[in-house]
Amino acid sequence: xxxxxxITGRTGARIGAQARVAxxxxxxxxxxVLWAWLPATGAAPGTRPVLLVAAFSxxxxxxxxxxxxxxxxxxxxxxxxxxxxxxxxARRLWPGLLVLPWAQAMTVAALVLEALHPSRPWHTxxxxxxxxxxxxxxxxxxxxxxxxxxxxxxxxxxxxxALAALSAGAxxxxxxxxASDWPLAVIAAVAALLVAVLALPx
Amino acid sequence: xxxxGPQRAVAVKWRLSGLGRSLVTFxxxxxxxxxxxxxxxxxxxAAPALLVLVPRRRSGPAxxxxxxxxxxxxxxxxxxxxxxxxxxxxxxxxxxxxxxxAAWIVPGSATLGADGWHRVPFLAQRWGLRPVGTLEGxxxxxxxxxxxxxxxxxxxxTCLPVPAxxxxxxxxxxxxxxxxxxxxxxxxxxxxxAGIREFVPGDRQRRINWxxxxxxxxxxxxxxxxxxxxxxxxxxxVSADVGTRGLSSADLAVRASAGLASAxxxxxxxxxxxxxxxxxxxxxxxxGRRQAERIMHMxxxxxxxxxxxxxxxxxxxxxxxxxxxxxxxSPLLSLRLIEALRELRERGFATIVVDxxxxxxxxxxxxxxxxxxxxxxxxxxIWRMEQDAIRFSLRELGIxxxxxxxxxxxxxxxxxxxxxxxxxxx
Numbered sequence: 001x002x003x004x005x006x007i008t009g010r011t012g013a014r015i016g017a018q019a020r021v022a023x024x025x026x027x028x029x030x031x032x033v034l035w036a037w038l039p040a041t042g043a044a045p046g047t048r049p050v051l052l053v054a055a056f057s058x059x060x061x062x063x064x065x066x067x068x069x070x071x072x073x074x075x076x077x078x079x080x081x082x083x084x085x086x087x088x089x090a091r092r093l094w095p096g097l098l099v100l101p102w103a104q105a106m107t108v109a110a111l112v113l114e115a116l117h118p119s120r121p122w123h124t125x126x127x128x129x130x131x132x133x134x135x136x137x138x139x140x141x142x143x144x145x146x147x148x149x150x151x152x153x154x155x156x157x158x159x160x161x162a163l164a165a166l167s168a169g170a171x172x173x174x175x176x177x178x179a180s181d182w183p184l185a186v187i188a189a190v191a192a193l194l195v196a197v198l199a200l201p202x
Numbered sequence: 203x204x205x206x207g208p209q210r211a212v213a214v215k216w217r218l219s220g221l222g223r224s225l226v227t228f229x230x231x232x233x234x235x236x237x238x239x240x241x242x243x244x245x246x247x248a249a250p251a252l253l254v255l256v257p258r259r260r261s262g263p264a265x266x267x268x269x270x271x272x273x274x275x276x277x278x279x280x281x282x283x284x285x286x287x288x289x290x291x292x293x294x295x296x297x298x299x300x301x302x303x304a305a306w307i308v309p310g311s312a313t314l315g316a317d318g319w320h321r322v323p324f325l326a327q328r329w330g331l332r333p334v335g336t337l338e339g340x341x342x343x344x345x346x347x348x349x350x351x352x353x354x355x356x357x358x359x360t361c362l363p364v365p366a367x368x369x370x371x372x373x374x375x376x377x378x379x380x381x382x383x384x385x386x387x388x389x390x391x392x393x394x395x396a397g398i399r400e401f402v403p404g405d406r407q408r409r410i411n412w413x414x415x416x417x418x419x420x421x422x423x424x425x426x427x428x429x430x431x432x433x434x435x436x437x438x439x440v441s442a443d444v445g446t447r448g449l450s451s452a453d454l455a456v457r458a459s460a461g462l463a464s465a466x467x468x469x470x471x472x473x474x475x476x477x478x479x480x481x482x483x484x485x486x487x488x489x490g491r492r493q494a495e496r497i498m499h500m501x502x503x504x505x506x507x508x509x510x511x512x513x514x515x516x517x518x519x520x521x522x523x524x525x526x527x528x529x530x531x532s533p534l535l536s537l538r539l540i541e542a543l544r545e546l547r548e549r550g551f552a553t554i555v556v557d558x559x560x561x562x563x564x565x566x567x568x569x570x571x572x573x574x575x576x577x578x579x580x581x582x583x584i585w586r587m588e589q590d591a592i593r594f595s596l597r598e599l600g601i602x603x604x605x606x607x608x609x610x611x612x613x614x615x616x617x618x619x620x621x622x623x624x625x626x627x628x
Contacts, residue, residue: 101223101227103220103224104223104224104227107224107227107228107231108227108231111228111231111232111235111244111247112231112235115235115238115239115241115244119239119241119243121241121242121243124241124243124244124247125243125246125247127247128232128246128247128250131228132228132250132251135221135224135225135228136221138220138224139219139220139221139224139346142220143220143298143340143342143346144298145296145298145342149296149342149346150346152257152344152345153254153345153346156250156253156254156256156257157250157253157254159249159250159253160249160250160251160252160253160254161249161250163246163249163250163253164243164246164247164249164250165246166246167242167243167245167246167247167249168242168243168246170242170246171241171242171243171246
């Protein structure tokens with residue numbers, strides 16, 4: 001057989017680059033979940049199941065990133081005539097699991113985990129920054145794009161982070177968190193409506 | 203040289219990108235938690251995601267223009283090829299192309315050339331008429347919040363087998379009277395020295411051997427061997443396909459047949475092919491480049507033509523000219539073929555078998571009871587003895603059987619027969 005040319009060499013380089021990106025995404029996912037979980041004491045009941053959901057979603061996100069759909073193609077169906085029931089079930093279950101939105105599940109779980117802890121505004125803002133970093137890194141890894149593609153969004157992200165910091169500062173004030181916080185509910189409801197409108201199908 | 207094919211419009215389906223969906227989830231969750239827990243910092247947390255989502259545009263191009271280059275439709279196993287695509291009217295955002303490969307196709311990364319053509323490399327790993335797969339294009343808007351996708355089917359390619367290497371040819375002792383390149387036993391006008399004889403009137407004077415004439419005292423003449431062409435028929439048995447995929451009996455048979463046909467055609471011989479697969483198909487012996495192309499096409503692509511194997515009682519006489527050398531490439535699993543070989547030998551054809559069976563039946567691997575395993579071992583032993591008996595009976599008939607592993611050159615198994623004279627009784 002003739003030796004494989006070009007593509008295999010390039011595939012090696014691509015796997016190397018993929019591995020580096022996967023390591024970065026894994027580190028950010030682990031950092032997000034850990035930061036949301038810490039400190040382990042003083043949290044409301046139900047922290048452990050949410051932590052498990054967040055960790056599992058993080059692992060599945062990385063698995064999703066590392067598994068190319070083309071590798072799941074059933075090339076040799078006739079080679080699996082004698083396959084056991086359990087391996088066959090696992091083989092069919094895996095592609096189904098990989099199409100679920102694990103990154104979004106991890107986002108929700110991490111935020112809920114943070115909400116189960118007592119109020120700590122600056123900790124929450126740091127979590128938001130790390131989570132945002134994770135989502136952006138994941139998008140870059142999925143689309144094999146460089147950080148330069150996100151240049152138009154940098155001013156908006158900076159402004160948003162400044163607003164988040166402002167809100168954390170406001171929350172840290174002694175008056176915050178009192179009973180007269182109905183304006184916050186109104187602003188949140190309006191913002192939720194805005195998000196829903198933005199998320200409508202194109 | 204590549205020629206651009208017709209340009210066609212392909213519809214693009216737009217939706218929120220992965221980043222957009224994640225940001226929406228992030229913002230909604232933070233806002234809901236802000237309301238439920240009455241904690242201001244969660245509302246602030248939604249701000250970056252909300253601000254990034256604001257500039258999202260709803261419109262993108264509904265269709266793009268796709269041009270595929272009509273490139274090489276014929277590749278060889280493990281030879282790199284590429285799909286060339288030109289995409290226009292895709293707007294201001296970024297475009298990424300991805301090849302979703304069909305079976306036995308290994309895709310590479312797409313690159314954009316300076317000429318505006320996207321090059322998507324791929325390897326076809328197995329011979330046959332192979333669909334390449336589908337080409338998916340992913341468009342992102344400037345803000346990377348919307349994602350448009352389009353899919354285009356790619357034309358199939360014909361993947362030729364890698365021919366097995368063969369340098370030394372098996373040549374019959376008696377060759378038909380047709381001008382060629384093999385030195386025959388008969389004297390003629392060739393270039394290979396065959397001996398000397400006494401000069402007789404009418405002989406060419408330039409062939410006088412002066413040293414021999416001086417020694418013997420009479421005029422002696424150089425004699426040269428005639429150069430003749432051989433008629434070779436390759437019988438490719440792909441009726442059974444056993445063994446590891448990529449190195450199965452059919453893979454080996456196809457590569458060996460391609461190698462044999464190429465080597466004999468390169469020696470200016472007349473070469474024919476009989477394909478013994480689901481149906482019996484054949485090409486009568488001929489020589490030249492066109493014949494090589496016809497043979498490679500028949501080896502690679504099965505159009506379903508020919509006679510059904512069940513109706514075949516003997517090999518077609520039209521494909522077996524008298525005096526031909528028959529090289530059979532087979533795993534010797536078809537009793538119908540073995541009967542045909544016996545019949546060939548009875549008709550006086552010089553026949554040689556290249557055995558490409560390199561697998562055993564997988565019996566007993568999933569059995570747990572020791573008694574069942576012992577029975578499986580016994581069954582395998584009986585099968586081996588049966589195979590040995592088939593090969594022994596062929597050797598007894600005067601049909602040599604050479605085993606080829608598919609990795610080494612074909613010269614190795616055929617070496618004992620390149621110097622030994624194979625006699626044709628026809």
